[in-house]
Amino acid sequence: xxxxxxxxxxxxxxxxxxxxxxxxxxxxxxxxxxxxxxxxxxxxxxxxxxxxxxxxxxxxxxxxxxxxxxxxxxxxxxxxxxxxxxxxxxxxxxxxxxxxxxxxxxxxxxxxxxxxxxxxxxxxxxxxxxxxxxxxxxxxxxxxxxxxxxxxxxxxxxxxxxxxxxxxxxxxxxxxxxxxxxxxxxxxxxxxxxxxxxxxxxxxxxxxxxxxxxxxxxxxxxxxxxxxxxxxxxxxxxxxxxxxxxxxxxxxxxxxxxxxxxxxxxxxxxxxxxxxxxxxxxxxxxxxxxxxxxxxxxxxxxxxxxxxxxxxx
Amino acid sequence: xxxxxxxxxxxxxxxxxxxxxxxxxxxxxxxxxxxxxxxxxxxxxxxxxxxxxxxxxxxxxxxxxxxxxxxxxxxxxxxxxxxxxxxxxxxxxxxxxxxxxxxxxxxxxxxxxxxxxxxxxxxxxxxxxxxxxxxxxxxxxxxxxxxxxxxxxxxxxxxxxxxxxxxxxxxxxxxxxxxxxxxxxxxxxxxxxxxxxxxxxxxxxxxxxxx
Numbered sequence: 386x387x388x389x390x391x392x393x394x395x396x397x398x399x400x401x402x403x404x405x406x407x408x409x410x411x412x413x414x415x416x417x418x419x420x421x422x423x424x425x426x427x428x429x430x431x432x433x434x435x436x437x438x439x440x441x442x443x444x445x446x447x448x449x450x451x452x453x454x455x456x457x458x459x460x461x462x463x464x465x466x467x468x469x470x471x472x473x474x475x476x477x478x479x480x481x482x483x484x485x486x487x488x489x490x491x492x493x494x495x496x497x498x499x500x501x502x503x504x505x506x507x508x509x510x511x512x513x514x515x516x517x518x519x520x521x522x523x524x525x526x527x528x529x530x531x532x533x534x535x536x537x538x539x540x541x542x543x544x545x546x547x548x549x550x551x552x553x554x555x556x557x558x559x560x561x562x563x564x565x566x567x568x569x570x571x572x573x574x575x576x577x578x579x580x581x582x583x584x585x586x587x588x589x590x591x592x593x594x595x596x597x598x599x600x601x602x603x604x605x606x607x608x609x610x611x612x613x614x615x616x617x618x619x620x621x622x623x624x625x626x627x628x629x630x631x632x633x634x635x636x637x638x639x640x641x642x643x644x645x646x647x648x649x650x651x652x653x654x655x656x657x658x659x660x661x662x663x664x665x666x667x668x669x670x671x672x673x674x675x676x677x678x679x680x681x682x683x684x685x686x687x688x689x690x691x692x693x694x695x696x697x698x
Numbered sequence: 699x700x701x702x703x704x705x706x707x708x709x710x711x712x713x714x715x716x717x718x719x720x721x722x723x724x725x726x727x728x729x730x731x732x733x734x735x736x737x738x739x740x741x742x743x744x745x746x747x748x749x750x751x752x753x754x755x756x757x758x759x760x761x762x763x764x765x766x767x768x769x770x771x772x773x774x775x776x777x778x779x780x781x782x783x784x785x786x787x788x789x790x791x792x793x794x795x796x797x798x799x800x801x802x803x804x805x806x807x808x809x810x811x812x813x814x815x816x817x818x819x820x821x822x823x824x825x826x827x828x829x830x831x832x833x834x835x836x837x838x839x840x841x842x843x844x845x846x847x848x849x850x851x852x853x854x855x856x857x858x859x860x861x862x863x864x865x866x867x868x869x870x871x872x873x874x875x876x877x878x879x880x881x882x883x884x885x886x887x888x889x890x891x892x893x894x895x896x897x898x899x900x901x902x903x904x905x906x907x908x909x
Contacts, residue, residue, distance in 0.1 A: 518854075519855065552852055672784055673845075675846045
């Protein structure tokens, strides 16, 4: 009987702990974990999340996992050890990250994912997913239009271990392959890198001087490609990127790269922090775990409205 | 006695949870039985019984939808459209078109006709006639399909594309392709909220071209 009573009391305590709103006081910590800030896209995420967290009165712990799932796991341990109230995470792999997010959940820390999704639901509280596939389709449709639906082109693919590299490539081909007069003469990975894209582009041009277009899986590779093309006197080749960086915006404005696709990095990071705050302060979970953030096409028409991964109205 | 009561409550809540999951598992089992993810089949199976009745029931004349949108896009969306509860997708509107073709672009594989519905000889809507169709307006107009029920954005996108493939194969391939301008067009379809100054880009779920 005694034991029963104690069990029931413990049960009630657990229910109370889980259900009752806890006030957010200044000392509450939110951990913000993303890939390396070398890529301005991830930096914008971290800056956006940090700004919103501070605005809401939280302390922040900003960490980078460099797309290394083991490092990510250690950083989650750090966040747990520091008693974070929530984790904002742009994860290091759709499958590899499930265990890490589960570990945080088991320790009572909710995770709010941004940009990339994981292949499991019910582990994170929310997944605010960049709709890379939709973005790739937008970029490819613009590319097809600029190419006049015909010609030889090159595809520069991102880092193979990154899910988004494959998703974007699939999205591109989903559209481009409907046009039989568009011929892909080379497809190579440049690992998201500008310098690698430059040297790969140089090599590709030697074997295939007759190309009219380059579609790149991200903006840094598009920057490398346009530089190599301009150096070879082929600045009129149509180059399309992905991300919506300020570098590519400036290139579009000066007539270099023709288009890119904006992922709302800053806005989605802020949205994740707002949802984390709502969860911490009011115990509220979003209506849907997985939330798609559509991308926006950027070309000469709207490039001047773009600033640090956000588009002014 | 108390223990029993607690056990019953626990059992009840456990059952409740399991009940929720059973639905999903059943769906997954069905998917597994059918083999790999087959978006074309999913669309074909829901087309006549769910998609067409839903669109027919919700579609208002384009003029009314455009007027409502100009006045208040959100109110118009609630009444004439759909968007996912969360995320940043724009409203997708559902409308009926009955008008005259005033321009045609059939050299492109993403072919379309521009249609005037109010008799001023100016285009009010651009209707895709394939074979390449841009966007996922048909999928995005449906209130009974949801990204959360799909494994990831790739499957969700393939599902979206399958609506276009279906329309193309069952509807658009047999449409006339020449001298369309001046002919009457009727259609029921969906389009996302257009950017300022741009025509609505409609993907039809039903379409006829007459004289």
